[in-house]
Amino acid sequence: PEGRRFKAVQIGGPSGGCLPEELLDVPVDYESLRQHGAIMGSGGVIVLDDSACMVNVAKFFLEFTADESCGKCTPCRVGTQMMLGLLSRITSGQGTEQDLDRLEELAELVGSASLCGLGQTAPNPVLSTLRYFRDEYLAHIHERACPAGVCTALIHYRIDPEACRACDLCRRACPTGAIEGVPGKPPYLIHHRLCIRCGACQAACPFGAVHKLPGRKE
Missing domain, CATH: 1.20.1440.230 (NADH-ubiquinone oxidoreductase 51kDa subunit, iron-sulphur binding domain)
Known part of the structure; x- marks a missing residue:
């Protein structure tokens, strides 16, 4: 499928x-x-x-x-x-x-x-x-990477600066305050030390700007 x-x-x-x-x-x-x-x-x-x-x-x-x-x-x-x-x-x-x-x-x-x-x-x-x-x-x-992007400890999320529209939805969805940005002023950034890799930011983004990638970032 x-x-x-x-x-x-x-x-x-x-x-x-x-x-x-x-x-x-x-x-x-x-x-x-x-x-x-x-x-x-x-x-x-x-x-x-x-x-x-x-x-x-x-x-x-x-x-x-x-x-x-x-x-x-x-x-x-x-x-x-x-x-x-x-x-x-x-x-x-x-x-x-x-x-x-x-x-x-x-x-x-x-x-x-x-x-x-x-x-x-x-x-x-x-x-x-x-x-x-x-x-x-x-x-x-x-x-130290999960090629399929399944094992939470071995992935990271990245916000594509070209696709980000600074709508602020990802920042508001993040439960740990790991995303930094100002509405209307792209791009937004993810602080990997705070990120728990829950995927809430990716689910909230209507522009497909948040990507899940193999490998852990500190």
Whole structure:
């Protein structure tokens, strides 16, 4: 929709894997999906466009499975929480490449040592996104940027001086007083140290002058 490009399909419910565009022709059967890091699972299919951050997608599904863990076995009870902590570090701009290695190790351990199907399949979203969308993880780590503009800690907003009409709507919408400007005298400026990246300014601007961009500004 709205000119967006297909990015991935998540198959099998919360414990399913995420497959990229080049695997769209993979047959939907148990063995074929398993070979590529996905499962039939509940049979659910979620289509993701290029506005989705695959690191955040993995975190979203892992939050669900970690919450659903019964806690009986240590690999699932502790391992999913440790994986979730690493994903939170990465999406907040504090991750390292060592975190990726640790994430993969934990995912393999949780999948092989958990007692039931939930723990055994919980790492699938993480392992499949690491396998097919590793460049997004690396962008979060090395560039401190979320290419899709989803992870709040790794984006910033900018007011285009050419498009700004100094209508004052963005300044009035800002909950932290991060925008400076005088009505009728463009351009307005955003003080990034005060900005909480809530997007209220972008939503309020009728001229499309406020842009959300990858990378955090201080």
